[in-house]
Amino acid sequence: MSWITGVGLTPFGRLEGRSTLDLMSEAATEALASAGLERRAIDGVICGYSTTLPHLMLSTVFCEHFGLAPAYAHAVQLGGATGFAMVMLAHLLVGAGAAERILVVAGENRLTGQSRDSAVQTLAQVGHPVYEVPLGPTIPAYYGLVASRYVHEHGAPPEDLAELAVLMRANAARHPGAHLREPVTAAEVLASKPIATPLRLLDCCPVSDGGAAVVVARDPGRGGVRITGAAQAHTHQHVSAAPSLTRFGAGDSSARALAQAGRTLGEIGYAGIYDSFTITLAILLEEIGLAPRGGAGRLAREGHFAPGGPMPLNTHGGLLSYGHCGVGGAMAHLAEAWRQMRGEAGDRQGRVPAVALLHGDGGVLSSHVSLVLEQAA
Amino acid sequence: MSHAAADWTRGEPGLAYQECRACGQRWTFARRFCPACGATEVETRAASGRGTVHALTTVARAPSAALRPHAPYTILLVDAAEGYRLMAHGEGDLAIGDPVTAHFAPFGEGLIPVFRKDVP
Numbered sequence A: 001m002s003w004i005t006g007v008g009l010t011p012f013g014r015l016e017g018r019s020t021l022d023l024m025s026e027a028a029t030e031a032l033a034s035a036g037l038e039r040r041a042i043d044g045v046i047c048g049y050s051t052t053l054p055h056l057m058l059s060t061v062f063c064e065h066f067g068l069a070p071a072y073a074h075a076v077q078l079g080g081a082t083g084f085a086m087v088m089l090a091h092l093l094v095g096a097g098a099a100e101r102i103l104v105v106a107g108e109n110r111l112t113g114q115s116r117d118s119a120v121q122t123l124a125q126v127g128h129p130v131y132e133v134p135l136g137p138t139i140p141a142y143y144g145l146v147a148s149r150y151v152h153e154h155g156a157p158p159e160d161l162a163e164l165a166v167l168m169r170a171n172a173a174r175h176p177g178a179h180l181r182e183p184v185t186a187a188e189v190l191a192s193k194p195i196a197t198p199l200r201l202l203d204c205c206p207v208s209d210g211g212a213a214v215v216v217a218r219d220p221g222r223g224g225v226r227i228t229g230a231a232q233a234h235t236h237q238h239v240s241a242a243p244s245l246t247r248f249g250a251g252d253s254s255a256r257a258l259a260q261a262g263r264t265l266g267e268i269g270y271a272g273i274y275d276s277f278t279i280t281l282a283i284l285l286e287e288i289g290l291a292p293r294g295g296a297g298r299l300a301r302e303g304h305f306a307p308g309g310p311m312p313l314n315t316h317g318g319l320l321s322y323g324h325c326g327v328g329g330a331m332a333h334l335a336e337a338w339r340q341m342r343g344e345a346g347d348r349q350g351r352v353p354a355v356a357l358l359h360g361d362g363g364v365l366s367s368h369v370s371l372v373l374e375q376a377a
Numbered sequence B: 001m002s003h004a005a006a007d008w009t010r011g012e013p014g015l016a017y018q019e020c021r022a023c024g025q026r027w028t029f030a031r032r033f034c035p036a037c038g039a040t041e042v043e044t045r046a047a048s049g050r051g052t053v054h055a056l057t058t059v060a061r062a063p064s065a066a067l068r069p070h071a072p073y074t075i076l077l078v079d080a081a082e083g084y085r086l087m088a089h090g091e092g093d094l095a096i097g098d099p100v101t102a103h104f105a106p107f108g109e110g111l112i113p114v115f116r117k118d119v120p
Ligand SMILES: [Zn+2]
Pocket: B020, B021, B022, B023, B024, B025, B034, B035, B036, B037, B038, B039
């Protein structure tokens, strides 16, 4: 049993002059204030990685900078799945008695800290260095391959996938911290410039600067939210070696997290699902069982995932519109779920959910982490 | 691990794959043991270059300045006739399920496999 007792989330976007450590520190400061904790109350620190601050020991670089001397600290690397993997690890460590209050923190000036070419090249290294990278693929290309197969097998029209981008932008318009807040229509998504077919610019998340942090603790603090289920699944690293392009580890991972919590999908009242591309979101929603195969976009159009609908989804705007700063990207999904569960989401507040499901993926749908959050009984 | 087969990843115009003598598993990424059963009796073989398009995407924005003049180009996942999957380039009008055959062309700093649709 563990509790999320505080969250911190910076605005995402173009934040000129802020370094990785600045963004981590801002998020950590807000998370500690949110939990009502002083620095000395933190006895564990788990951080992610930053492509603009590559370091062998980022956790202690951060601890030194921020002024922490914890009994436990290290970094975690699992691509897009890192944020939820860190929270799962903190949950397990707290449960095992290795620490009382763990600060989980991420931040990166991914947008302004490097050139666009350098960002694209760094991320393209997700590909196999011998068998894939020489062919000139990009991250959107790996997901474009997956999307081509999705369209082939399910016959979902491209305007359906576009609906997921439309929804994320509509949600972001209600969040002052979001990177992209200008509403878009499905027609605009379909008319945006091609990146890697069938994916277009507005099917892809932006690159942002930003930071996020949470406190995972053994005691509930001032009204925390419980973590009652956490599970992972890893099926491959490179898309060439994926056992399937239509079945990934999300179904397995989420089913085990729900079973651990003793919950069913029908009890979920809020979903925070990784959405690096519209295709990522569609596949994850469908594989988890929150939408029928090929039907995620159609449900979005029908209002199923709207803030006032039956299954509010990424009400902050997700990676697609709140933005993507690397490890902190998915942690924004968690910060928003936490606020929804505490009824603190302001204009974005839906019916306060009793149970929320979070799911992240890393690589090319390679690594999956699912978390179940619940209100105090 | 023998290198009897021509292999584009070493600058040679050919596709190589590996097969486990113990369990029959076939795969693309070369290694000294079988990823399915762990046996070390692994054979490197030359593939026919024939296969079927499993997935495809046309890349409009290349990842580096060096590759930008090549864009747009099409990247495929091909199910090789020998029963393994590989990433390659595609040429011409292609769709999932199309039967294709490889030739080899310079791209970036090396030689890469490029698949064209078979003429019936
Ligand atoms: Zn074997």
